Amino acid sequence: MEPSRERRYAEEVGVKLASLGMTPAYGKLLGWLLICDPPSQSLAQLSGSLGLSKGSVSTGMRVLDRLGLVRRVAAPGTRGHVYEVTPNALIELGSRAGEQYAAIRALMERGLALLDDEDSPRAERLRVSRDFYAFIEREVPKLLEQFRSEYLRREGKGDG
């Protein structure tokens, strides 16, 4: 049987997120939760729809949960839970990029400390890099805040 368009979309998101450090299976889960109907699904549903083992779904959801991309909610009536993507999941994801920049800046500092003379021409390559990442590190949070106030606040949206 041909996989559905929705299924293939989840697959694509999985591939993309894999290239960003997540595993394909976990990215697939996130992709599916972005478009699935109903938007909240149980472990069994996810496992079935995506052809993943219960184990993969279980650990996958835990990982996504700890990253703040997904959340468990108690399912009313039936026992057990149901998972759904958080409204700002991908914003959360994008915001995290800032940490990477900080790590690189730290590496540049360490490199400079290694050279005899931080002011020598030889140290130029490291100084420029450090200053660049320091700049990014400083500006990115401002950018995020700008988006929040210009967009989210204007539209009166929250993340529950």
Next chain:
Amino acid sequence: MEPSRERRYAEEVGVKLASLGMTPAYGKLLGWLLICDPPSQSLAQLSGSLGLSKGSVSTGMRVLDRLGLVRRVAAPGTRGHVYEVTPNALIELGSRAGEQYAAIRALMERGLALLDDEDSPRAERLRVSRDFYAFIEREVPKLLEQFRSEYLRREGKGDG
């Protein structure tokens, strides 16, 4: 024999860049070129200093070259070439992040197209994400330009 501080630094950079999609060996090469003395080194020197095979260094330098992080220069006198890191290597690297954002935005668009009604509440999660990445995609180039004019131009630096 205990590895030198420089060698260990290269190693660290390798690990970090590996977490960003590069392979450890290639990241190691870049790390070494950031701090080594002399700053331009031959394939044989790199291979020896870092304990990598000639093959790894050869392909690694080609990859780094195509990414604009490193360049070959003809060595005067002796036959053969010599490699050095470009002054703005890590800036180049950081700037490339913008492409990732564009790819994610495209994915969000595709997701929206998959839903029956793009304006439905169900589509909210995707709309917000799309708008966020579009915002970032728009703002990041401005930020890079800002850095160039405020820092590089002020200091009168170029990348040859």
Next chain:
DNA sequence: GCGTTCGTTTAGAATGTACTGAACGTTAGG
């Protein structure tokens, strides 16, 4: 024109990663 040095390419080995499947708690209803 040969020998030597420099660099590239590729097959293969070693290592690491992602996912499954099955065994194991846990909770709730009958």
Next chain:
DNA sequence: CCTAACGTTCAGTACATTCTAAACGAACGC
């Protein structure tokens, strides 16, 4: 208490990646 549904954990396997080593090509000095 017993059974069944639900979820978690973990050992093992299949797969992919990374690096090496060795064969190969190209350029220069003699």
